[in-house]
Amino acid sequence: MTGHTRSGRRPASIRDVADAAGVSYQTVSRVINGHPSVRPATRARVEAAVAALGFRRSATAHALASGRTRALTVLTSNTTHYGYAAALRGIEEAARAASFAVGIAVLESEEDEVVRDAVRRATDTGGGLIVIAYDRPGVRALQLLPDDAPVVAAVETPATTPPPGSPWVWTDDRAAAHRMTRHLLDLGHHTVHYLAIPSTTDSTGTGTGDGAQRAAGWRDALREAGRPIPEPRPAGWEPADGYAAGQRLARDPEVTAVLCGNDALALGVLRALREAGRDVPRDISVAGFDDAPHSAYLTPALTTVRLDFTGLGRATFALLHGLLEAGEPVTPHPVAQPELIIRESTGPAPRPPR
Amino acid sequence: MTGHTRSGRRPASIRDVADAAGVSYQTVSRVINGHPSVRPATRARVEAAVAALGFRRSATAHALASGRTRALTVLTSNTTHYGYAAALRGIEEAARAASFAVGIAVLESEEDEVVRDAVRRATDTGGGLIVIAYDRPGVRALQLLPDDAPVVAAVETPATTPPPGSPWVWTDDRAAAHRMTRHLLDLGHHTVHYLAIPSTTDSTGTGTGDGAQRAAGWRDALREAGRPIPEPRPAGWEPADGYAAGQRLARDPEVTAVLCGNDALALGVLRALREAGRDVPRDISVAGFDDAPHSAYLTPALTTVRLDFTGLGRATFALLHGLLEAGEPVTPHPVAQPELIIRESTGPAPRPPR
């Protein structure tokens, strides 16, 4: 009923179709590849045979013979995190539209052996590569890839204009952090504290970004306003990390505004603050980054920066597709402007700036 | 530096290795396949050549020649939803350990053309199949798969013992819903309302479960206690759906306890209730299903049912692996017991049962 061969039978090959249509198998190859020089009548006969036998070209034979495979694999950390899942979704959408198969290889840690193994698995497939390099494992994978691998990466905002030819795509987090900090300052807060997600910059300093463009945007805004710049507080990626940081934040009467490196962190902060009896936004304003699906429904609803991860994923595929099909050089560039989403978790400073 | 061939060069083939080692290429084939009958000395020479040339067997040539491919593709809906992402994670983890490549094909809707296309893409890969059939698109995919496709599915709790040979795995949602409802009743609530996620049962009645085992468990508990059984309230999967339902719930002074089909729904309900001035859990108790990562950090922290999606994903792969490698028959069975997580969103009924 699906047009497939009946159970148990070997799937129809190009020769079966040729026999059924009374032509040679190379003619069949021509019609399934849309080659122009085939007489309409024979083309029709072949197409009829294809339909009758439920023929589907073997992707693996095609790949072996042609050296090209309409496939890509994405190298990524835990796709259980919103940004990663959304980027994957964008990639899959675009790949599907172009009939590319998509594989996935997850990077469990940043250890060399682990990353190297993932890179091997990803390249063995023989298709293109997309790496989600928002974190250390991703950046490491990018470094360990063979030079000639066809790859495009979604990265953190680079610190400086990347060298031409860097196959990178990103959202302008620095500008976004700047605007959000400005928003907080405009609300009358004397300064704003920053809760940092881990940096991608490794010990050798070879990340794609400087590992802290969100922090950099925040710092710029503070400096421009001539405000004190508190030490950024390092945290992880998870609500639990935000919770721990939030408990410390709650003890410091000086802090009236905190910008979190992502929404998950903000969620933990909100909880810790509440438990400590500090009201948001009356006593403290909290802003996030990402606009995860649940953020709009929290109480207070989270003020955050909307990042178009899905669009980023799509862009990443578009570039890879151009590279693979047309050999178009990939040019590094930012995609989709981040958008400030002001909700309930930010408000006027509890007292006038000193 | 990764042991790969230098840029631009064709990767080493089995013949290159044979030449370097001074043996025939079938001997090379033997050593890379761990065939026993190879003299230790020649094995060593071949291994040295493999290392020197950075040889990696072509997965596609291997697949074509052997007819077997260590690969699987998972058919799933939007992996941006927690349960799906977590199941995918479990599958990937297990597949990685067994050196299987994992592909992904997403089901954008339940329309026949869309599902059929996804099924085609998934089967073209030539490996095993795992379908996440928690929803209509997934169930439809299961139906459209060719009979001889090697497949294992994660499904809703079946209504009755599935026929032997059904390649199904599930968590016992019915029992879990029963226990959660019991918990609410024990708290003194006269009855509990149910907010339903969409059923997998399609118009022809051919779902895998009856599409409502969470509802069934809830109903059982109510019946056993001799309590009134309110009409289940249909909702979607998203917080927005829960929010809309929550607004209606808030207007009904009779409802003091609601069990939601998933945590996302519960999140929306919590928000709507708060906006309506109804306190949780003082006025109304709310329970979820899933234990999504953010649920513990909400205020009030969400009482919910922890479902081991990752374990389910792993189980799904284990079954497929057995089927593919050893031809072991797959047996339908439940995995990992769901666990009640009592937090802050459920509490004593506002007034004694009538």
Added chain:
DNA sequence: CTGAAAGCGCTTACAG
């Protein structure tokens, strides 16, 4: 416009 040949990089029997 269409067919015969060689080859993609492996594996699978079959000999020795």
Added chain:
DNA sequence: CTGAAAGCGCTTACAG
């Protein structure tokens, strides 16, 4: 224990 042959299902030049 090891080598020569055929074949997996296609594509890519090359003839005609």
